[in-house]
Amino acid sequence: MRTLDKDGYALPPVYQETVPTTENKTGLWRFLTPIRREKISPCRKSCPLENNIPRWINEVKEGNWGKAWSVMKKYNPFPAITGHVCYRFCEDECSRGFLDEAVHIGEMEKKIGLWRHRNYKFSETKPGNAEANEGKKPEVAIAGSGPAGLSCAYYLNVLGAKVTILEKMSQAGGLLATGIPEYRLPRDILQKELDILQSEGIIIKTGLKVGKDITLNDLRKNYAAVLLAVGAQESKLPQIAGDAVSEVAGAVEFLRDIHLNKIKKVQGQIVVIGGGNAAVDAACMAKLQGADKVTLLYRRTREEMPAHSDEVNAAREAGVDFVFCAVLQEIIGGEKIQKIRACRAAPSRRGERLQILAETAFDLDCDFLIMAVGQESGLSRFSSLSFSADGIAENGAAVFAAGDALSGPATVADAIFSGRKAALLLAGILWPEKNISNLSVASSLNGNEPIVELEHLNPRLFLRQGRFNTAEDEAGRCFGCGICNNCGVCWAFCPDLAVGGSDFEILLDYCKGCGICVRECPTGVLEMEEVSSGGA
Amino acid sequence: MINTLVGDFSREEFMLSGHNACSGCGPAIAMRFIMKVAASGAVVVIPASCWSIISGVVPLRSLKTVVLHCPFPAAAATGGGIKKGLEAVGDSRTQVIVLAGDGGTFDIGLQGISGAAERNEDIIFICYDNEAYMNTGTQKSSATPYGSYSATTPAPKVKSDPKKDIMEIVAAHRVPYAATATIAFPGDLSQKIQRALETKGFRFIHILTPCPEGWGSPADITVKLSRLAVLTRLFPLYEIKNGAEYKLNFLPEDYLPVNEYLKPQKRFASLDKLQIEHIQESVENHWKELCCKTGTRK
């Protein structure tokens, strides 16, 4: 029978006595079966937050910003912040880097965060969405409003707790407010984040120091659980001969005083000691605030500096002078500091013992000395308590620790991750009988998940291309390591039409097990598994 | 339409699962794309070859269109005759696609192709090239490359003559459209089928289709080999209009050594360093010639 199309055309008829080959179950030939098994992408593996980056990139690719945010928030509720300040460990490991250039993950993250800021409707929100909450809300107190405290507060609030944050400074945000320079994190971004958290029902009380204005014992009495996210902000000021002068400050304190407008102008010759981010930021800030000359001394080589290269480059551009393999020996001056004396050290790696070279002493003019050689945890003020590596009080009290306070100086992403982990720990105390679903809070990886290796991927399916202008196009550069991003390659190349066209499932009746789909899959999500007996 | 990383293709299939091609068969992949583009308005002529079997041994059929099986040497003549017959009964729209293997194209079918090309018969002649007589057990054809093992050129002697340049032979007939394609570039392949459909007269498409069975390659690298053939410049993707206008369709970004392509195939296992260098050299010479013809600087 010829069925005519709308133009009155039809092919000559197929001889109808024949049998379609679909009667022939070629799946019986198979002794290996392709299966889909998600793996951890290298970006996710190197992200302190274990952020499922390819998943939300896949949503950005389609322009689904709302969905991208839904994925993001389970891992990182503050992408607008991390998009600005994170050191993007993810991009260092991006598989695409082996083809042309890493995917610009950080910028996409920032865009998701800014999308959320633009689209957040303050009027419509109801405090907390009571996912794990039946009856009265349990109350939690969090000391410290840095990223660790804010992250824990966000997740506990989502899970249904009533959260109060106590912050000793007049401004909330921790080092986001008082440490990180404004040129890296515009403060309206932080403010918007704080506004959103408050409108979601989180209470932030500033100017209240736990241990002074209110005791930890009082908190323990009034709240079901307490988190200490007090940071590691007290600069260590080592004893140095001649150190009896007032023009010496810790880098964190110096930056804090600038951010809080306690220092209005910087002038003269500034020397900064240290090689971490705090040192470099302080040096850069001093220069930008009007210092005539800023010299940073670091005891090891350039390569060994713990500070991120972005920051070092910014400081270089600002005009900071770097002196490597130099060790502070003495502060010279009477009432006022005049010079510092330093000497040379042999080039060495981090962790190695420093070897001072004899007769290499040199002097530098100095009006103000900034020390950035380590910061102490705020937990030292609560010395009656000790904590496990996970931040659980060892005496069994419902007190937890998170962020820099627990780990020592780390990064914003580490702090957010620590806050997220703490939220799950606290939830276990607040709702002991409740099984906390990770629909809204991602739990941590256990380390046994399969990791995507370069050999699982198929970069030759992609042409070399630098970064794109739009986020959507840039997202298209992502290989999608370890996830199925519906690229359709398995479907396209199957000689047996044994991959479904809608959700790319393998049709076991017909799959002969050739493995082309696995070999061609650009994300490494497919693998071959042995089957004991072939067929469907 | 399904938008994939390797091109946008119609969701509709004109080929069925359950066909009897070997696991990982390259010619099966090629035909699937050909059918997606053409089958809604084409009948197919198939001379003796693997595809005689894949399309279904009686009573089976794996193609959702009319298939006419014809004698080994007669594909082009049969196709031309069917086209004339269709026109005679007033059907000027149905396209005739001839799908022949390399044996049915380079060797036994060549006189028929030459005749049909000379008469500019209105058919699309597609050669799926798996570089030997595979259906009867890997005897060499004139499409078998230099250095390849086959049942009739066993190691260590292997094939000592180069592959016949079928594109130049067809181009010399000044046919309106001729093109090369391969399965790793299905977007390009589909476009060429489309262009052929839109052209009148004798159209010729030469598709390289790796054959795991005959090439001694793992079934899962069929597409990868097809890609490597293009990336090593051993099998360039190009078109020739009216026998004279050459166009290169894909310029590889790097110079991959041809050994990347040869190494995984057992049929090349006996090659020594000098023979591989010889292949590399002839690939480069052919590439240079093609660059001249296509006006490519590289």
Ligand SMILES: Cc1cc2nc3c(=O)[nH]c(=O)nc-3n(C[C@H](O)[C@H](O)[C@H](O)COP(=O)(O)OP(=O)(O)OC[C@H]3O[C@@H](n4cnc5c(N)ncnc54)[C@H](O)[C@@H]3O)c2cc1C
């Ligand atoms: C100068 C500088 C620049 C940096 N730049 C970056 C960067 O660009 N990117 C990056 O990823 N990381 C950066 N870091 C690191 C990052 O800022 C920290 O790792 C992160 O802020 C730690 O978060 P947290 O919440 O644990 O602690 P903090 O941010 O230090 O917050 C702790 C909060 O607790 C409060 N607090 C302390 N004691 C009490 C108390 N007893 N009662 C109540 N409140 C208390 C403090 O006032 C503070 O607000 C930088 C660090 C410094 C010092």
Ligand SMILES: Cc1ncc(C[n+]2csc(CCOP(=O)(O)OP(=O)(O)O)c2C)c(N)n1
């Ligand atoms: C006149 C004639 N000679 C020989 C054969 C046997 N025969 C059937 S298929 C085939 C090989 C076809 O080779 P090719 O055209 O390259 O297609 P392939 O099987 O490789 O797909 C041969 C020799 C035949 N059918 N007719």
Ligand code: SF4
């Ligand atoms: S012998 Fe080669 S071409 Fe023929 S069906 Fe098997 S894989 Fe396909």
Ligand SMILES: [Mg+2]
């Ligand atoms: Mg053949």
